[in-house]
Amino acid sequence: MADKRKVALVTGASGGIGTAIALRLAREGVFVIATSRDVARCRALCDEIEAAGGASVALALDVGKADSIRSLAARLGDCGAEGPVSWLVNNAGVALSAPLLAPESEALSTHHMQVNFHGPRRLIEVLAPEMVAAGYGRIVNIASSAGLRGYAYVAAYCASKHALVGYSRAAALELGPKGVFVNLVAPHYVDTPMTAEAITRLMEKTGRSEEQARRFFEEQNPGGRLVTVYEVADAVWELCAGEDNGCVVSLDGS
Ligand SMILES: NC(=O)c1ccc[n+]([C@@H]2O[C@H](COP(=O)([O-])OP(=O)(O)OC[C@H]3O[C@@H](n4cnc5c(N)ncnc54)[C@H](OP(=O)(O)O)[C@@H]3O)[C@@H](O)[C@H]2O)c1
Structure with a gap:
């Protein structure tokens, strides 16, 4: 039975890891706000959650666009949740490949930074103040092993995930003492x-x-x-439910 006061917002919930995270949190009785650009797929996910006895709502969100994040924030008050977002899972991401010196490097770098770094940063800036005011919050950012080491032909992806790791470590130091814990999951493939x-x-x-x-x-x-999506979803659940702050959980298929 879902508790509508325990509210998690998951980005990129329409597929892959995000769907697994949304299902895992809903199974634990959390009200899930499932977001992505493809709201129809998020609605189908919500149907699945509700059929299993959970509660959720689908909202459209393009994390690469500041105005989309602002418009989502304005809709949270009447989305069906009975409390503020206390758990934020920044999962949405893109990964495109190109040689380092390819002509599209400028556009690729901008796009990866917008979606993989500025999206999570902006969502934290919009949602963390209420968590700080409540003295409680959990933020889990899905980085990657590419946030901790390099891979050839995906420099823009690596750079954006390194940025997310550095930002999250700083955020953990600033927000942790206020009860808002910030952690990372860094899966390999x-x-x-x-x-x-x-x-x-x-x-x-x-x-x-x-x-x-x-x-x-x-x-x-x-x-x-x-790595399986279930392993990532389990790691997210443990970080949300637990007391760790500033951790990087690496998942490497072992
Ligand atoms: N797969 C891997 O091997 C791997 C390894 C390490 C880390 N990761 C990270 O894990 C996260 C999820 O990856 P995945 O493998 O599940 O990817 P995926 O299967 O390609 O799914 C990506 C998700 O992100 C959403 N998304 C993409 N651009 C978006 C945008 N601008 N605004 C909002 N949502 C957006 C997509 O939804 P819509 O298209 O509906 O918007 C989709 O739900 C990413 O951050 C990725 O970097 C993946």
């Missing part, structure tokens, strides 16, 4: 549509078979397999 696209791109560029391309990504992970 996860079995999601984002990785499926990377597999397809590798097949196109190198002529490898699907099996060979998938194996390539599995072997990039220290544990030799793709």
